[in-house]
Amino acid sequence: MRLSKVLFPLSLACFCWSCASSDFAAEGSHRAERLHGQPVRRYDALDYDITLKVAPGDSQFHAQVKMEFEITSPVDRIVLDAAGLRIAAVKTSFPSGGWDREGDQLEIYFDDILSAGDRGWVAIKYSATPGRGIYFRLDNPAIRPHVFTQGECNDARYWLPCNDSPSDRASYSLHAIVPVAWTTVSGGIKIDERVFNAAYKIVDWRMEEEMPPYLFTFVAGDFVTIEAAESSTVLSRENIFYVVEEGDSNQARAAFARTPDIIDFISDYTSVDYPFAKYSQVTVRGFPYGAMENSSATTAKRELILGDQELRPSWPTVAHELSHQWFGDLVTCRSWPHAWLNEGFATYFTALYRESRFGRDDFLFHFGNTIDGYLNSCTGANRRAVVKHAYEQPMDLFSDGTIYPGGAARLHLLRGWHGEEAFRKAINIFLSDNRLQSVDSDALKRAFQKAGCVGMEGFFRQWLYSPGYPELKLEWSQSERNLKVAVRQVQPARDPHTSHNAYETGSLWDFRFPLDIRYQVIGGQVEQQRVWITRRQQQFELKLPGRIEWLSFDPDAWLPASLTVDEPVAATMRRLRRSDSMRDRVLALRKLVSRHLGEFAIEDLLSIAEDDSEYLMLRVEVVRAMEKLQRNWLFYRARENPPSEEWLVALPDLLEQEWRKAIGRR
Template identity: 30%
Template sequence: MRWLKLGKNFVYPDYKPQWPRDVPYKLVEVDASIDIDFNERKINGMATNRFRLIQNISTISLDAVDMNIRRVYVDGTPAKYNYDGKVLEVSLGSERAKDTVIGVSVEYEVYKPRKGVWFSPINSDQPAKQVWTQGQPEDTRYWLVTYDYPNFKASVTLTITVPEWAYVIANGKLLEKKRTQNKTLWKWRLNEAIPTYLIAFAAGEFSYKEKRIGNLPLIYVVPKGREEDIPRSFSNTPKIIQFFEEYTGVKFPYPKYAQVCVSEFVAGGMENASITILTDQTLHDEKAHIDFSSDPLVSHELAHQWFGDLVTCKDWSNLWLNEGFATLFEALWRRKNLGENEFIYELIKMLDTYISEYSSEYSRPIAMRIYGYPDELFDAHSYPKAALVIWTLHNIIGEENFRKSINVYLNRFKNNVADTEDFRKVVEEVTGIQLDWFFEQFIYNAGHPSLSFKYKWNLDEKMLEITIEQKQKEDSLETYFLPLEIMIISKDYEIKKNINLKEKRRTLYVKLREKPLAVCLDPNFKIFKELTYDLGVEELLGIVRYCKALYPRILAVRKIAEKGGARTVRELYRYLLDEKEFWGYRSEIAKAMAKIGGDTALKTLLESLDKVKHPKVRRAIVTSLGSFRSEDVGKKLTTVLKNKEESYYVRANAATSIAKSKYSGAFKVLKEALTYPSHADVIKRTVLEALGILGTDEALEEIIKYTSDKESVWVIVSAIKALGYFRPTREILDILREKAKNPHPKVRATVLSAIKINLDPKLLPIVNILKNDIAGSIVRNARDVESKITKFMEKGEEYRKLREEIERLREEERRLAERIDRLETKGI
């Protein structure tokens, strides 16, 4: 057995190990003054970086990209320098001694920066209304001359001069605000040390409200006119802070907490210390609040104030220490606020997200040094997989030990950096448990355990035989050590068995008085793994009926979906209708019915639309109806789409399913729906992709209209993706080529999403444009898409025939399901 698994399809031949940056000095303070010109979209700045020397040196290098460097000073004296457009090398005049603290000041100008700081609206030459930063991973260097790498942390002072009409907020406390001629100067100071990627500000046309939790100011900043949406998005902020403080035993680490909603944000949210910047798409009205919440985003970014800001990963290979913890704590708040089922369902969705990336893209170790760009590591391995691994650690060492470990870790490394080994040593110190095996299995190796679970009853011997087998793929370890719980449920009692699985295959024999009603493995989802039930329908239905825990029931429903049958549809239907059942479980049943197919499933789903009230379950039902090609489905969903009483998201999902149903009136219905108002234009955006699925010439004509720069960036993104469903005509190629040069990274990234749907070789020249993109994540994605197109070209005819065969088999399967369904209905 090999104990080093680097995974599959992640590392390109030119990738090399990336080690923490090693320089003979340490950044200790950043003091910058900038003057923002909203009209010309430029910044004039003076940045002073103070360094403590680790060795005797005569030069210092600073990160500064695409800047006009005017003057450089060392401790106030003019200095010589060399600048290549990326790195500013400053002469100290003479060799300076170790432990000396020196200040390097740079006067500079940034004109229309491509990253790091964004003037919004982004794709425009008109005066900006907002200016805001996004420094992660290493983009602060595009607007601020500094040392731009996470392994050093510094205190920060930002003095920002803007027109009188503009509001400014930045890291730390506001020390000064004063008028100077026709401008206003704002001075913000954060004494606590942070990495430079967290240095942040937002300036522009904003409104704000201020609250307090104890002595901590809470500031909510939104675009003007959105003030009424603040409570719906942010009312739980004080409770989340209190929960995280109680759980970690560490007080909120900064002098204030601001949440700033900006237009066209290039991410969902960014946890800049004391000033989180968020997409304004999280602001929503009362109708959206029916089944949309800002809490996941708010809690995730808040968790980062401890995990990522207070303690920062030493380099990007240790990113999971930031993102894994934030993702888990987001889920822990969900449990605190909404209950255990919400938490477990969130864990299940985390696993689904990771498995999707693992199956369709690549696998890699969570702690991975071999990469091309830091951006590549912001993936499902660093977020949900890492969160599930941390949750597994929590369950192995216990809640009390886990919380103690977190407390020691945060206090020991506060205002500093840490790596995986630092964290491991803290946990071992607190618990007295040696955990090398755990970190080797789950952090330093790729892949994951994949278990097959089955059991059978021996009536003569009254013996239950349980078999667990490890069936993971070659990119994973051959065997894992997994502490597992087995729950045996009988009519009058429950038996819990704990085992330590370390073999490839393990069989247990349990003597019982009678056949159990159900047997569940790891019922409370304590251990990270992929689990498959190798059980018959009756055993699966037993789990559905008698297991109280959510996780085994959902796995059972998913397996039932593979086996099909009208009888199982009828059995599951009562749970779908039961408003007392958890909405996530009911949604899984709706999805299962779509996979089962047949007339009974279709009839059941259509009937359920008249009975089910929960909006999230209704979303699952209308989505599932998209698996059936039927005029009746199209007509039923049209009433849903047109109904203003339905939630925005139910109506949006209905639009997609109308297109998939091949309803004859689909185009007319969808075209009208483009005018429906909704939160974040979710209906319009979903309708555009639905038109792409529809695939007609008139649908294409409508989609192209919405690629215009007059539309919001989010509508443009949806229209671009919809183009991927069409053969690339000259007009489509021209549009995609133009959008591949759009200044907004979301637009450029979506060009690749469209190409990924299509895989036509004609699109390769556009892929080549994006292989040279300024964003590392886009470069990575372009290389992946190029690889997929190349494979498609190599097996083009074979792929075409395979696709046709798959479609033929699906149609046969559908017809067979309908025939079986009719026979079962007749009782034959």
């Protein structure tokens, strides 16, 4: 997308166009003849100038847009997505042969064939009834009136005629004509606010950075604006603000309190400063998703800020949407099969922020749950590649449990495979080289190659473009000072004759990856060795300085893989009690409980649950696990020696809740 543009601003005074104007081709002059089977999107949208009026007593909105474009190859028409929009009039900068509707598309014809490099504009006057893409909350007297848009994946076309593709980026201006008491938010910065008439005002917003239309945004309503309590190092507090209903101010301050810190963390980790002039977060009623990362202006459902910040903190959602300002907005997936570049990165950077602020134990516990979510979703018929080209609707790719956790797990694997320094260098290259561009997954591959990481062709073929993940059966035994390890990949083998994807055939189904083995010998230090798995079955023999106290496979959870460890029960219990990996301790606990082996070590489990020095979420998991034991030993222990009410009240809220459920005391 070109940065230089020639602007043709529309006068706001001309908002109410006359359909009889000779400058426009009115309805009824539609051109019937069209060329079929010929590419129609052979242009680049450069800028949208949008004027939109919302009146509380009106069940529809009225708007006009002027889109500037540049032709990329010879064409005799411009095709725009315009679903459900009532087109009143169309004007172009070139002699026009009329316009026509073809399903959800608007086709505007030119008398002559335009050549590559030709620049021009089309202007459209239209109206629509809110539904998809734009939502009105005006009819319920119990709700403060407001309106908002939501464009992902292909819903911008329901409120704006546009080239509704993540690959076509453009700057935009938005002129909102709204009641004088309303607050507005859009992408970029507010340029001006002035009187339109006695009841309405005009608010001008400008987004200079080029974005796909699904990231355009407009919110307006009876809101209040709250500045952040502090600045970030890259963005002043007056440019970090929250727009909420008047009674929600205190909740918003608490829910969004970490925003400046998250901005600083991502800016520092990537060595790329927050890319926009402001960051706003708006909460609305009935938002169709949890939140949406519109460029510089996230919209979220109101429920995000209303929960208990200790039991259900809002900051993970805040961090996820903020991460998108770099991954999804500054750099965007070119097409929806590569949406993991948006969602996988946002999921992983939320986890990285957790690690930086709450420690490695908290990271491994929660990221382990992320991996588990992926493994549980990507099974059977749903076992698919992270990059998937076959789908019915783009949003289907977002909802099957793959691109969020599966994408994040691939990034974590890259970090573990190549190390922290190389990983951060590659991420910086990815953002810097592709700034304000829409890319596919190969752009990330090139960034890692440029950072000096080898083997990227095979990695991307296997871990991104091929389906599934390793399912590992692991065994170990020790004789004297020799440790014998056997690794088997037991995931289904793929028949190359039935594959529809060249990347899903042959040896690629046998994954290649590093496997870390961490252990502690009795009376010794914790040590770690890395072995490389390159075949379906492999055996290793490692020399150790003494007898093993405990042993852990993949303790840092680098692998998006299921691990089943064949070992004595006593070894599993020692992992639970002594391993230095929180992920390993949780997996050991689950193994004990799944086989009801925890019943034979109830005192050990209780000692963890009652130990204030233990990591909180491990204590919670232990209490939940003991509830699942067939004989519910926790209940009998609690009945004989019940915890005091004072002890329960002093526990962190989540742990207190689990204890009360376990012992039947509410």
